[in-house]
Amino acid sequence: MLKKYYPAFLKEIKKFLNIKKDGIYIDCTFGCGEHSLEILKNLCVSGKLFSFDIDNESLLINSRKIQDPRLNIINSNFSYIENYIKRLGFQKKINGIIFDLGLSIWQLDQSNRGFSFLKNDLLDMRLNKNIGISAMYWLNNANEKDIFNVIKNYGEDYNAKNIAKKIIFFRKRTVLKYTQDLVKIIKYVVGARKYIKSLARVFQSIRIYINDELNSLINGLKAAYNILSSKGRLVVISFHSLEDRIVKKFIYNKTNMNFIPNIPLTDKQINKFYSTKMINLGKYKPSPKEIINNNRIRSAILRVAEKK
Ligand SMILES: C[S@@+](CC[C@H](N)C(=O)[O-])C[C@H]1O[C@@H](n2cnc3c(N)ncnc32)[C@H](O)[C@@H]1O
Numbered sequence: 001m002l003k004k005y006y007p008a009f010l011k012e013i014k015k016f017l018n019i020k021k022d023g024i025y026i027d028c029t030f031g032c033g034e035h036s037l038e039i040l041k042n043l044c045v046s047g048k049l050f051s052f053d054i055d056n057e058s059l060l061i062n063s064r065k066i067q068d069p070r071l072n073i074i075n076s077n078f079s080y081i082e083n084y085i086k087r088l089g090f091q092k093k094i095n096g097i098i099f100d101l102g103l104s105i106w107q108l109d110q111s112n113r114g115f116s117f118l119k120n121d122l123l124d125m126r127l128n129k130n131i132g133i134s135a136m137y138w139l140n141n142a143n144e145k146d147i148f149n150v151i152k153n154y155g156e157d158y159n160a161k162n163i164a165k166k167i168i169f170f171r172k173r174t175v176l177k178y179t180q181d182l183v184k185i186i187k188y189v190v191g192a193r194k195y196i197k198s199l200a201r202v203f204q205s206i207r208i209y210i211n212d213e214l215n216s217l218i219n220g221l222k223a224a225y226n227i228l229s230s231k232g233r234l235v236v237i238s239f240h241s242l243e244d245r246i247v248k249k250f251i252y253n254k255t256n257m258n259f260i261p262n263i264p265l266t267d268k269q270i271n272k273f274y275s276t277k278m279i280n281l282g283k284y285k286p287s288p289k290e291i292i293n294n295n296r297i298r299s300a301i302l303r304v305a306e307k308k
Contacts, residue, residue, distance in 0.1 A: 005105050007034045008237050008286055008297040013098065014042050016235045016284075016304050023095035026085070026227075027051040028078035028220060031104035032062045039098075040068055050085065052078050054127045054211075058106055079216045082223035096233040097224045101217065101243050103207075105296070115207065117199045120180040125203075125210045135206050139176045144168045154214075154242065155205030157198055162189045179203075204240065217243060221250045225277070228307040234278070237302045244301050251305045254278035278305040 009016065013035055017025060021044040027036045030053040039049050048070055053059050054077045063073050074084055078099065085091060108116045113124040114135060125135035139147070148164035151157050166185045170176055176185075183199060190198045208214060224234055234251075238244045254277040265273070281304040291298045 005032060005034065006290065006293045006297075007031065007100055007104075008290065008294075008300040009284070009302050010034055010038055012284075013038050013235070016302065017096035017098060017233050018306075019043070020047075020095055022046045024048045024090055024093055025050070026081060026094055026097040026224075028081060028097060028099045028224070029053060029101065030059060030062070030073065031100065032058075032106050033066055035098060035100055036071065037066060040066070040070060043070060045070070048072070048090075050074060050081075050088075050090075052076055052081060052084075054078070054131070055107065055111075056128055056130070057111065058104065062104075062106060077216055077220075079219035079223065081220065082226050085227045091227055093229050094227045094232055095229055096235065097228060098235045098237075099217075099220060099224075100237045101213075102239045108296075114179045115203070117179055117183050117203050120178050122177060123179055123182065125207050127211045132210060132212075135210050136175075136177060138210060139167060139182070139206070140171050150209045151202055151205045153205070154208040155201035156241075157201040157205070159186075159190050159198055163198070163202060208242070214242060214246060217246050218250075221247065225254065225307065230307060232307045233281075234305045234307070235302065236304075237300050239297075239299050239301075244303070247303050248283075251278060251280050251303060255280040255305065276308060278307050280305050 017039070019025065019039065019042040021042070023043065025039050027039060027049065030036055030051040036049060036051045043049065050072045052074045056075050059073060059075050076084065085094065103115055107113070112121045113126065114121040115125060123134065123136040123139060126132055144164050147167055148160050151160035151163055163186060166189050167176065170181070170185055176182065186198050186202055187195045228234065236247045238247055256272055256276045284302040286297050286300050
């Protein structure tokens with residue numbers, strides 16, 4: 001039997017979003033729907049939930065388990081939430097928004113799109129096959145410098161140069177087609193003893209690039225802020241430092257509080273406090289018990305802020 005899947009911070013989502021029974025919430029990353037289900041459990045009949053996901057195939061399969069008139073599922077990049085919510089007439093009425101970034105367990109284990117280096121799938125890596133180019137196309141056509149830059153900047157892997165070189169060498173002889181082709185190249189460059197971390201970094205870097213994930217996140221955060229109501233909560237769960245840095249910077253810029261307030265506050269500090277746009281409610285990591293239930297969330301970081 002399949003082990004039950006627990007996304008990060010499932011049971012704490014009510015507390016972080018500060019869910020009001022008749023509130024309006026957005027789940028920007030529906031995935032397998034567990035966070036959405038948890039939000040719905042805490043709403044009364046007049047509450048509302050809008051759930052977004054860019055992955056049309058995943059939505060088709062994973063939305064089947066929730067039939068609920070309070071839920072509205074939208075197949076879109078979360079960069080566009082502001083347009084949808086404005087059109088629906090809920091601008092600045094949203095009580096809480098959650099982003100649970102990265103890949104769902106379904107995408108990793110069952111989408112057959114080449115996200116997992118443990119399988120041997122075609123190298124596609126698009127979150128939605130109708131958008132953009134596949135990893136296979138890019139890996140077989142990009143120049144060495146671009147491949148190096150992606151692996152270095154989005155994977156932060158110190159073997160980036162040699163891996164990029166080896167990819168070019170490989171594809172002179174044959175098409176780089178499957179995940180295991182890429183695994184072979186990385187293993188060859190890094191050595192059999194230390195290659196697991198590099199695999200994770202290189203696969204991550206290509207996925208981020210192919211789906212333009214960091215720009216989507218930047219745009220999604222800005223849009224989320226614009227549609228939140230006063231005292232609305234922003235909750236973001238990220239899985240690597242590139243995402244977390246963006247979230248941290250976004251919240252710090254809105255909170256403007258780069259000092260530890262002491263009592264009494266100086267006039268300058270009071271003015272600064274009144275000019276802030278959000279209150280930073282902190283950063284959290286999963287508990288050891290949560291990690292036992294789902295080891296894949298061990299690197300998760302949750303940040304929460306409240307709009308003033
Ligand atoms: C970690 S999973 C979310 C899991 C979900 N919280 C649950 O309870 O099952 C991340 C999901 O976000 C989606 N996603 C990633 N980037 C997105 C974007 N820019 N816009 C919309 N959805 C996105 C992915 O397709 C994936 O389904």
